[in-house]
Amino acid sequence: MLHSESIPRIRITEVRVHQLTGRLKERFGWSQNWTHERHATLVEVVTDAGLTGWGDGGYGGDWLAENPELVIGRSPFEVEAIHEELRAPGGFQQRPRAQTHGGLDIALWDLVGQALGLPVSALLGRRYRDRVQPYCTALYRKDWTDLAAGLAEEAKSWKAAGFRAIKMKTGYGPEVDVEIVFAVRNALGAETGLAIDSNCAYDAGTAAMIGKRLEPFDLLWWEEPVLASDYEGYRRLRNSFSIPLAAGEYLPADLLAEQFVQSRLVDILQPDIETTGMTGARRLTWLTWLNHMRLIPHNWGSAVRTAAELHWAATIPPIAEGLYSPPVMFEFDLTENPFREAVVREKLEMGPDGLIPVPDGPGLGIHVVREAVEEFRKNLIVIC
Numbered sequence: 457m458l459h460s461e462s463i464p465r466i467r468i469t470e471v472r473v474h475q476l477t478g479r480l481k482e483r484f485g486w487s488q489n490w491t492h493e494r495h496a497t498l499v500e501v502v503t504d505a506g507l508t509g510w511g512d513g514g515y516g517g518d519w520l521a522e523n524p525e526l527v528i529g530r531s532p533f534e535v536e537a538i539h540e541e542l543r544a545p546g547g548f549q550q551r552p553r554a555q556t557h558g559g560l561d562i563a564l565w566d567l568v569g570q571a572l573g574l575p576v577s578a579l580l581g582r583r584y585r586d587r588v589q590p591y592c593t594a595l596y597r598k599d600w601t602d603l604a605a606g607l608a609e610e611a612k613s614w615k616a617a618g619f620r621a622i623k624m625k626t627g628y629g630p631e632v633d634v635e636i637v638f639a640v641r642n643a644l645g646a647e648t649g650l651a652i653d654s655n656c657a658y659d660a661g662t663a664a665m666i667g668k669r670l671e672p673f674d675l676l677w678w679e680e681p682v683l684a685s686d687y688e689g690y691r692r693l694r695n696s697f698s699i700p701l702a703a704g705e706y707l708p709a710d711l712l713a714e715q716f717v718q719s720r721l722v723d724i725l726q727p728d729i730e731t732t733g734m735t736g737a738r739r740l741t742w743l744t745w746l747n748h749m750r751l752i753p754h755n756w757g758s759a760v761r762t763a764a765e766l767h768w769a770a771t772i773p774p775i776a777e778g779l780y781s782p783p784v785m786f787e788f789d790l791t792e793n794p795f796r797e798a799v800v801r802e803k804l805e806m807g808p809d810g811l812i813p814v815p816d817g818p819g820l821g822i823h824v825v826r827e828a829v830e831e832f833r834k835n836l837i838v839i840c
């Protein structure tokens with residue numbers, strides 16, 4: 457953004473990084489591990505104008521504490537310049553650095569929106585919709601004696617709660633995957649959308665074989681059957697079965713653009729705003745659309761991140777013209793997380809129409825609950 461006399465004069469005086477941890481009542485499993493606690497990094501950006509911006513995501517190191525001049529004293533309206541200065545050139549080679557500033561970037565967009573009295577979605581481009589269609593992320597492995605029966609029962613409860621689409625975890629081996637997808641599809645019936653996510657569980661040869669066996673279950677997509685960086689594997693799988701292929705949550709925006717978008721490596725790109733920031737998210741929105749690729753953002757964090765991603769999802773153009781364009785969908789995480797909703801005053805939830813309203817207020821349109829942040833905070837880093 458350019459400087460001009462019409463831009464409010466605001467200076468960043470302090471950045472506070474709140475690292476949160478919440479212990480789970482019940483562990484849950486996926487193809488890579490068992491999860492016992494949830495983590496988040498909330499980034500609070502304080503200004504001399506009485507405005508405070510919030511973001512969620514990233515911050516893996518102390519680079520900002522060592523180089524405070526990269527942010528302190530600057531205007532939040534320099535968000536794109538700051539993004540470029542902090543963005544790791546070459547993407548993957550310096551990924552740890554690229555991963556660190558998603559939350560900061562979101563907080564700067566929040567501040568710009570607050571300063572101008574506009575929602576972030578209005579700043580990003582065209583706000584195509586005020587409500588987004590969620591899909592429910594749940595159906596992890598629990599300590600059930602019968603995995604298929606446990607997942608089928610849980611799937612019914614999400615359907616009863618009103619969700620039109622649900623994502624389940626797979627990646628437990630070919631036989632188990634086919635058995636549990638069969639059980640969940642039977643429990644849901646034909647009309648509820650079902651997607652699967654294997655979290656990089658397989659090699660391409662194994663995934664090609666499993667994909668053929670999963671074709672009859674009418675899946676919305678198969679997420680990360682193979683490693684994020686196995687580009688040749690994705691190329692092979694895209695021509696191996698009829699299930700739409702999805703990936704992208706681990707990679708920074710420039711690498712996604714180079715390796716996934718330009719070659720249309722997958723059917724659905726799923727960038728994570730923690731890695732791309734809001735700035736990278738906005739760029740990928742138009743890159744994917746211009747390349748005729750669906751965009752369904754990855755979402756795994758606190759309600760601060762949910763709010764940011766709702767603004768993003770509001771600005772994603774329909775992929776096709778016509779009345780029956782595949783919908784822009786929103787990942788709505790409903791696994792256990794003790795602080796996810798607690799840290800934000802507003803309730804970001806599905807309404808009776810099966811859609812989630814996008815916040816309307818300035819910036820992200822949320823109010824952070826400090827008591828909740830402090831309750832779950834394990835570490836605080838202050839940069840000034």
Ligand SMILES: [Mg+2]
Pocket residue numbers: 653655679680705
């Ligand atoms: Mg995933």
